[in-house]
Amino acid sequence: MNISQAATRAGLPAKTIRYYEEIGLITPGRGANGYRDFSQTDVHNLRFLARARSLGFTIEECRALLTLYADKGRASGDVKRIAQKHLEQIDSKIAELRSMRATLSDLISACAGDHRPDCPILTGLAGESR
Amino acid sequence: MNISQAATRAGLPAKTIRYYEEIGLITPGRGANGYRDFSQTDVHNLRFLARARSLGFTIEECRALLTLYADKGRASGDVKRIAQKHLEQIDSKIAELRSMRATLSDLISACAGDHRPDCPILTGLAGESR
DNA sequence: CTTGACCTTCCAGTAACTGGAAGCACTATC
DNA sequence: GATAGTGCTTCCAGTTACTGGAAGGTCAAG
Secondary structure, eight states, X not given: OOHHHHHHHHTSOHHHHHHHHHTTSOOOEEOXXXXXXXXXXXXXXXXHHHHHHHTTOOHHHHHHHHHHHXXXXXXXXXXXXXXXXXXXXXXXXXXXXXXXXXXHHHHHHHOOOSSSSOOHHHHHHTTTTO | OOHHHHHHHHXXXXXXXXXXXXXXXXXXXXXXTSOEEOOHHHHHHHHHHHHHHHTTOOHHHHHHHHHHHHOTTOOHHHHHHHHHHHHHHHHHHHHHHHHHXXXXXXXXXXXXXSSSSXXXXXXXXXXXXX
């Protein structure tokens, strides 16, 4: 099938699929006219990639996961290790955002937000409040 | 003062400060030798930028905030609007990460993580579990 | 006068796409 | 067969916010 159909089935933009081929994540065949020809397996791999990316795995992690996915002799421990490491990164990102959120929220609630120039948000950012 | 001292006082790498000048966030003076010469105000602005960036504001938001900071006739409402919009983005990012975390965590806990090839993480990513 | 630390600019690379231009291929219609 | 419209191709550039490194000028100490 052509790229637009593969894109629809995988839930990815055609542009992204071309990019994935460019970096060697997938290697669809080619028709006589030079068009990419996607097999069911290609689409399957694209869906796999779409899900992995939506869980926040980096491209390189996706590459590793896809390799493990194709390797029927894999050890599930290898997969789990990657996933756990990623989970830790998600957790630290959440913690970082929560910390930002707390500070920002405090500043916002202290600000009148009217036509007057006095602004605790700015003075907070300027470091005058500590 | 020279850039390394300004960097120390602002808590930013010298590279970053040069970058900020390049994109017009700050405009330190220059000595006869061509070295940048940072005033107290420059350092103050750098610290402001460092704090704003650490709260996750984008460079363009920082630019706007810095402009408002310099404008003594500002309306605090303008500042608050920027901050609130940013807070919303933080919240949606947190929500997204939490959703990822939940899914990933489920997959991980279902995986034995040993030498065997069976892996719920991979089958989950492949979409076979739904 | 040389050494070492510090400064300068400029170029390239990062992550993961995304937009757009120029040009060939296919399908349908007139 | 000409034409129009859609889809495909490649290639180049831009995005965000830096970061690393090279080549070379400057300064303070000994």
